[in-house]
Amino acid sequence: MVVRRPSSGDRHLDLLKWGLLPFWTTDPAKFQRPINARAETVMSPGMFKDAFTSRRCIVPASAFYEWRKTDGRKQPFAFARGDGQPVALAGLWESFRWPSGEVTRTFAIITTAANEMMLSIHDRMPAVLEPEDWPVWFRGQAEDAAALLHPAREGVLKLWPVS
Numbered sequence: 649m650v651v652r653r654p655s656s657g658d659r660h661l662d663l664l665k666w667g668l669l670p671f672w673t674t675d676p677a678k679f680q681r682p683i684n685a686r687a688e689t690v691m692s693p694g695m696f697k698d699a700f701t702s703r704r705c706i707v708p709a710s711a712f713y714e715w716r717k718t719d720g721r722k723q724p725f726a727f728a729r730g731d732g733q734p735v736a737l738a739g740l741w742e743s744f745r746w747p748s749g750e751v752t753r754t755f756a757i758i759t760t761a762a763n764e765m766m767l768s769i770h771d772r773m774p775a776v777l778e779p780e781d782w783p784v785w786f787r788g789q790a791e792d793a794a795a796l797l798h799p800a801r802e803g804v805l806k807l808w809p810v811s
Contacts (some may be wrong), residue, residue, distance in 0.1 A: 649661055650705040650706065652705040652706075652741055653787075655804060657787065664753040664755045665752065666706075666757075667681030667683050667756070668681055668683075668685070668695070668699070668740070668741075668756040669681050669752060669754045670695055670744070671698075671743055671744055673744060676744060676746075680690055681754065682750050683757065684757050684759045685757070686758075686760075686785045687738075687759060687760040687775055687797035690740070690758060690791060690794070694746075700790060700793070700794075702742045702760050704739070704786065706737065706777060706786075707738075707755065708735070709735045710728060711728040712728075712735060712774055714727065714766070714770040716768070723809055724732075725810065727767050727788070727807050729804060736772040737775065738757065738758040738774070738775035738776070739755045739757050741753060741754065742754050758774070758797055759774055759775065760772065760773060760774075760775045761798075763802055765807065766800075766807075769807070776804065777796060778804075784796060
């Protein structure tokens with residue numbers, strides 16, 4: 649599920665598929681569908697620029713997960729907001745129209761460098777948006793939205809090991 653603002657202007661909670669399939673794809677069966685986009689390059693010419701410019705979304709989640717490799721095995725960790733609210737992950741979405749006319753909507757999460765807490769687990773993390781940033785994320789210019797793509801402030805997230 650993502651919160652997006654299609655051309656109608658109203659925010660919608662919609663079910664989209666994870667793994668971006670750009671509208672311009674010529675062979676979707678062979679296209680590698682990325683689940684993440686790097687904040688550092690999201691505005692560069694290429695796969696993500698058009699979507700970032702006009703099709704940004706928020707991916708609400710109760711938590712997200714990363715794995716740390718220790719002694720040859722992977723230990724998963726959950727990350728959630730310390731205040732108990734859902735995490736708002738920065739994302740972008742696309743609509744792909746098949747020859748049959750059917751439309752598939754897809755999304756990718758935007759990642760950034762890790763904050764200090766995350767660094768003990770992984771060197772990247774999803775960009776977490778604060779509620780006061782949502783209007784800029786949905787309606788602002790791409791440059792203003794790009795300024796929101798930074799590591800979560802220390803203390804916003806908590807982590808714990810999971811099985």
